[in-house]
Amino acid sequence: MKKFTYLLILIFVICFTCIYEATPMTSNQEVKLSLKTDKEAYCIGDAVILEITFSNNSSKSIYLLPWNGGYSVNWLMAFDIDEQKKGSFPLVYRDIKFMPLFKDYILINPNSKYSITLKGKIFNGELSKFNRDYEKKYQGLFLNFGDSAIFLNSIGSFGLQAFYVGKNEWADIAKKKYNIDGIILEKLESNKIHIEVR
Secondary structure: OHHHHHHHHHHHHHHHHHHHHHOOOOOOOOEEEEEEEOOOEEOOOOEEEEEEEEEEOOOOOEEEOOOOOOOHHHHEEEEOOOOOEOOEEEOOOOOOOOOOOHHHOEEEOOOEEEEEEEEEEEEEEEEEEOOOOOOEEEEEEEEEOOOEEEEEEOOEEEEEEEEEOOOHHHHHHHHHHHOOOOEOOOOEEEEEEEEEEO
């Protein structure tokens, strides 16, 4: 009976160890994404500065590939007061085919941070959505980043949230070509902040 009990304990320990080792190092508890603005209230014509920060709270170094589709708006989700998502669109052409180089992978050491700054402007008027086949114009209020814009429509209160989604192919390239481990792969979402446009 004792031998059987010891065997069960041994199996449990082995299974637990395998599960622990298979768990990604970059879990949501270890890597945090945060968002902040330079102020809470804006007027038409005001510049807007957003800072997106990755914090490595783990005991191991991690790597980040800070590319989110080539456009500034791809870092963000915007919501109105009723939590309805606001639309966004590109303003210029971007080649979205992306093959990361060694220099594109950012190392974040334990208890360290890495920040990305987005600069935009509260713009009221007309903007044209980029499209190779036709031109579509929008009239209203925008958070304009130059390369892309979020259609706010009219003044009021809005929520902003940053997000990041890693890709397995980036981790494969990092491992095979550059011998890099510890790529952030899971989806990260920041705190939600609120701004007022007057």
